[in-house]
Amino acid sequence: MNSDTDEKQRKELNAAEIGAVAHLYRAEVYRSTIWRTRLDTTTNWSVVTLGIALSITFAAPTASALPLVLVGVLLLFFLIVESRRYRFFNVWRARCRWIETHFYAPMLDDGDLHLEENWQKTLAEDYWRPEYHVSMMVAVGRRVRSTYLWILLIQALAYMGKIIVHPGPAQSIWEVLERADVGPVPGIVVVILGFLYIVILVAIATWSYLRDRKRAMRGGRSRGSSMG
Secondary structure (H helix, E strand, O other): OHHHHHHHHHOOOOHHHHHHHHHHHHHHHHHHHHHHHHHHHHHHHHHHHHHHHHHHHOOOOOOOOHHHHHHHHHHHHHHHHHHHHHHHHHHHHHHHHHHHHHHHHHHHHOOOOOHHHOHHHHHHHHHHOOOOOOOHHHHHHHHHHHHHHHHHHHHHHHHHHHHHHOOOOOOOHHHHHHHOOEOOEOHHHHHHHHHHHHHHHHHHHHHHHHHHHHHHHHHOOOOOOOOO
């Protein structure tokens, strides 16, 4: 009888503990907001860099299309940096969402925090042994889906438009490929590498989307699903 009472008391939060969780939630929201701002900063770098490359490339009909090729390297670097930042952001975001769905939502619904589901232990474990909730590959896929897919499409369309239209309308596909030459590198190699560059990133984005959807469907059947 006493053990049952102790177990019940252990599974209840007093007013001070509830207040502590509320302050904890505010702190996690603040940290997620800071890291969300860092994501926006990296995206801005990509947009500005692409804009500069477009301005240089289309400054004159005889201007080289090479800046649009080189900016692809910078975009890839920014994508990697932003994906790394996203992994940090996702930690704070996941904790906020976890508290919202397991603490605030049940409190507002029926007042029962359902501590018997041990959601608080999952949160405690995340504080004891913090780790990334998503892999680098998943982070890259999510960032491509969110913003970089459109940036890459603009870059690709601008590059193809440049070598097709300037310095004059191309008369054949071979003329287009000839204009794509970069020094000793044949134009067809440049085009194929650019195509593979976009296809690989789109494939990663598609894979991450399917993975996230499968995980969401699995997690939708249980409030005790893992964070991330």
